Amino acid sequence: MTATTPITQDLLTIPRKLPEGPMNIIGLTRPQLREALLAAGTPEKQVKMRVNQVWQWLYHWGVRDFDAMTNLAKPYRALLAENFVISLPEMVSRQVSADGTRKYLVRIAGGHEVEVVYIPEEDRGTLCISSQVGCTLTCSFCHTGTQKLVRNLTAGEIVGQIMLARDDLDEWPEPGTGTGESGPRLLSNIVLMGMGEPLYNFEGVRDAMKIAMDGEGIALSRRRITLSTSGVVPEIARAAEEIGCQLAVSFHATTDEVRDKLVPINKRWNIETLLTALREYPRLSNSERITFEYVMLKDVNDTDEDARRLVKLIKGIPAKINLIPFNEWPGSPYQRSDWSRIEKFADIIYKAGYASPIRTPRGEDIMAACGQLKSATERARKSRAQIAQETGLG
Secondary structure: OOOOOOOOHHHHHOOOOOOOOOEEOOOOOHHHHHHHHHHOOOOOOOHHHHHHHHHHHHHHOOOOOHHHOOOOOHHHHHHHHHHEEOOOOEEEEEEEOOOOOEEEEEEOHHHOEEEEEEEEOOOOEEEEOOOEEOEOOOOOOOOHHHOEOOEEOOHHHHHHHHHHHHHHHOOOOOOOOOHHHHOOOOOOEEEEOOOOOHHHHHHHHHHHHHHHHOOOOOOOOHHHEEEEEOOOHHHHHHHHHHOOOEEEEEOOOOOHHHHHHHOHHHHOOOHHHHHHHHHHHHHHHOOOOEEEEEEEEOOOOOOHHHHHHHHHHOOOOOEEEEEEEOOOOOOOOOOEOOHHHHHHHHHHHHHOOOEOOEOOOOOHHHOOOOOOOOOHHHOOOOOHHHHHHHHOOO
């Protein structure tokens, strides 16, 4: 690297190279797995078949031991065991809310911890996964945003969260059966709305989602995966082309003045710049519509004028607006908007022709609700006054 080479965030946050030894096979994309199997001594004529076999054992049936891969000859299983490990993040703790929401504290390499949340509903089961330890952004209403970024998660650590949740839900099919034969899926949807900004860990997120979407493995449709961004504009078109999943945007304000304080990345890519990128996303990704996430903060962004401005701003974008009652956390400088105010806000949007569901807070009793995630080892509290002073909203 020359003295003039810019140091990108990825270079600053990727994990250090692991010591020499067996490679973790979890998180390798199909092309990467192919190259790894060739390097381990798999004959070229067999490698396509071996990729398919190993892939199904790992991601369709959830097997964690090469010896259990019974359609592989014993010498080949031994070769795999010599060159690879099947390593997932460690589940440190599991909490279950009164409403059935599950929150997992997960430990990754280096002893760092992230939180993962499973939300059961009548017609779906949604897993909220993390993409970074901490967060680059400092959104003032978000508990995760008070924790500094430690590093990006690897593709294996991201897809590993999905696999751990399927373990807990006992949802791996028996060898020889298809997932659909076991009935409706408990884990049917993924949202990248946990800790971190997914588009600041683009390669890790992309590769993990390619694994999750692969039809011979976890097999989740791209329409059942939603990536939430605070507005990393240069990566939005790339996400459309290379991932193609549904997109949600943490919008939260209708003027640059307020959004600069709530979502500081707005100072770099303002509302107009963000909306220009969003108008292209449905066409590039073949998505039906974009979800605008809007947290309802009392006396900050919840007026009738805000609702009308929001409708005007998104005109022409296929969209729905998720209204999120603010979930309080220790030290937060904000309060949740009154319920009558949220309903009035929603009514204005609905009458303008947009779906405007009010998200039911889930898992609040275990700090698992939207904006409340923060790893247990990083819970240094800031006072309400400190945060208010930093955001200029005091």
